[in-house]
Amino acid sequence: xxxxxxxxxxxxxxxxVGLVGLFAHRHVVKRILASNIxxxxxxxxxxxxxxxxxxxxxxxxxxxxxxxGIVVSVSSTALGxxxxxxIARLQSTGDVSTHSEPxxx
Amino acid sequence: xxDALLDGGLAxxxxxxxWLVLHTEALSQAVVLFxxxxxxxxxxxxxxxxxxxxxxxxxxxxxxTGALLMHTLSWTEETAPETLTRATRWVWDILAATALTxxxxxAVLALPTDSQGLxxxxxxxxxxxxxxxxxxxxxxNFRGYDTLLEIAVLLVAALxxxxxxxxxxxxxxxxxxxxxxxxxxxxxxxxxxxxxxxLVWVGAHGPGGxxxxxxxxxxxxxxxxxxxxxxxxxxxxxxVRWALLTGPLLFIGVAVAPLFSGxxxxxxxxxxxxxxxxxVELALTVTITLVLLxxxxxxxxxxxxxxGAP
Numbered sequence: 001x002x003x004x005x006x007x008x009x010x011x012x013x014x015x016x017v018g019l020v021g022l023f024a025h026r027h028v029v030k031r032i033l034a035s036n037i038x039x040x041x042x043x044x045x046x047x048x049x050x051x052x053x054x055x056x057x058x059x060x061x062x063x064x065x066x067x068x069g070i071v072v073s074v075s076s077t078a079l080g081x082x083x084x085x086x087i088a089r090l091q092s093t094g095d096v097s098t099h100s101e102p103x104x105x
Numbered sequence: 106x107x108d109a110l111l112d113g114g115l116a117x118x119x120x121x122x123x124w125l126v127l128h129t130e131a132l133s134q135a136v137v138l139f140x141x142x143x144x145x146x147x148x149x150x151x152x153x154x155x156x157x158x159x160x161x162x163x164x165x166x167x168x169x170t171g172a173l174l175m176h177t178l179s180w181t182e183e184t185a186p187e188t189l190t191r192a193t194r195w196v197w198d199i200l201a202a203t204a205l206t207x208x209x210x211x212a213v214l215a216l217p218t219d220s221q222g223l224x225x226x227x228x229x230x231x232x233x234x235x236x237x238x239x240x241x242x243x244x245x246n247f248r249g250y251d252t253l254l255e256i257a258v259l260l261v262a263a264l265x266x267x268x269x270x271x272x273x274x275x276x277x278x279x280x281x282x283x284x285x286x287x288x289x290x291x292x293x294x295x296x297x298x299x300x301x302x303x304l305v306w307v308g309a310h311g312p313g314g315x316x317x318x319x320x321x322x323x324x325x326x327x328x329x330x331x332x333x334x335x336x337x338x339x340x341x342x343x344x345v346r347w348a349l350l351t352g353p354l355l356f357i358g359v360a361v362a363p364l365f366s367g368x369x370x371x372x373x374x375x376x377x378x379x380x381x382x383x384x385v386e387l388a389l390t391v392t393i394t395l396v397l398l399x400x401x402x403x404x405x406x407x408x409x410x411x412x413g414a415p
Contacts, residue, residue, distance in 0.1 A: 003108070006116040007149060009210050013120035016205035020198050021127035029132055029174070029181055033139055036170065037123045040146055044119070045213065047153050052218060058154050059222035060239035064248060066158050067240070068255045071316055071393075074165050074173075075262030078400035081177050082266035085402070088180055089270075 004051040011044030028084040032077060039073040115149045124202075128195070132181065136174045143167030156312035157240045160304075164320035169397055172327050176402060235378025236309040244314065245382045249371040253360060256353050256389060259396045263349070266400055267340050286332035297325035305390055309379065315352075315386040319393025326398040338399055345395065352392030356385050 018038030025031055043066045050062035122142040129135045143166050150159040227239050227247065234242035244252050301318040308314030329335045338345045359381050360371045368374070373381050 003112045003152070005214065006112050007153060008213055009206070010116035010119050010149070012209040012213065013202065013206045014123045015209065016202040017120055017123045017127065019205065020202045021123075024194065024198055025127065027132075029177055030127060030135070033126055033135060033174070036139070037126065037142070040119075040142070040166070041123075043158075044146060044149065047150060047155050047158060049213070049216075050155070050222070051153050053220075053222050053224055057224065057228075057239070059224040060227050060243050061223045061248075063155050063157060063240045064243035064251065066155070067161055067244065067316060068251050070158065070161050070166050071255055072258050074170050074397070075259050075400070077170050078173055079262045079265050081173055082269050082400075082402070084177065085180060086269040 004048045007051075008045050008048035011041045011046075011048060013041070014038070014044060015041030017041075028080075028087065032080045032084065035080070036073065036077055039069070043069050043073075112152060115145060115152065118145055119149065120202075120206075124199075128198075133178050136171065136178060139174060140167055140171040143171065157314070157317070160312060160317045161320060164317060164324060165397070168324050169320065169327065169400070172324075173400060233375045233378070235373060235375065235380075235382050238309060238311050238313075240312070241308045241314050241382070245385060246373060246378060249360065252389070253353075253356055253371070256356065256392060259393065260349065260353065263396045263399045264340075266402075270402060290328055290332045293328065294325065297321060301325075301390070305383075305386055308386055309383065315389035315393060319390045319397060322390070322394040323397035323401075326394065327401050330398075330401060337401060338395060340399070348391055348395050349399075350392070352385075352389040355388040359385055 015038050018034045018036075018041060021034035022031055022038065025034060046062045046066050046069075047058075050059040053059055119142065122138055122145060126135050126138045126142060129138065143162060147159045147163040147167065150156075150162055224239075227243060230247070231237070231239060231242055234246040236242050236246070301322045304313040304318040304321065305315060306313075308317075326335075330337060338348075340346065359373070363372045363374070364370060
């Protein structure tokens, strides 16, 4: 078995674990982690497929796509964390619907 | 033999770590395991001959995401409240994940293996791209759209994160000044700047570029936020706004300029391509650094806040 197959399978296992986790967990931070894990799995499959080329250097196009993907995934994580933080903030101050933040927005 | 062992170990440990991340009770443990998983996947990417990605993963995927997630620990409750009985759920989770892996694996392994991919085509046109490193050529020349839109995604995410948590509270001034961390930061800064500069420069010939450099600078910035009195950059500051727009504006300018001389969007003249790519990368580095830095909330946890609230 060549090594790209191994890593591709590993990436798919990560994706599956992440997807199952996404459905299984209620806690918002766990869900953010789960979606991150799914993303990592997909990226790993892409990079593994880039190595599938029988000869020479790996395909640079999937590499560039994955670079873009990592940056996009960090921004989605950051946005997710910011939203979760906002939810926590609203919940901790009790009234979710009408409360305006101490600092104003 | 050693290679096979290393590959096998990495390939097995990644899903296992992922599973552990999602199934540990304590969130702090989950985040630490997540960071460990990120480092392992950086190794995996190095093994798959993708040094560019390994660098970005180590800096962004693991470093900054890890810091962000660690920060969430300060305002979220420590253990995830799981109400369902755990023992039976495990089994079903594992079964579901295995079945899904099987189906996906079958689909991916059934792909035809005789395709050469786009590698040869990139190699054939590399000379026209203005740089010598295929990944940089793809990112900034052949698929410039991707990078342009990616910067837009980053900006939108930063704006969104700021819109929901508008106040960038500076760390309180009376915070005790730890002499050790301050000294660490002072010693680290020149190395961080040097490394980032090198990475932008080297992007033209080898693994490196704006994202790696920006990530490392942002990492240094996060350390600065944590150890010094610096707050997260404020969106209200005019300087911050302009710095955020440097990358996109310059990139759009460079992308649109060929339209006036009869060219197409994002079509760099081969003679100038190298210089243009370098300038765009420098500008992108500024924006990426700032955006990544703005993701990191310097604020104190809101848990403490409601003390004064009714």
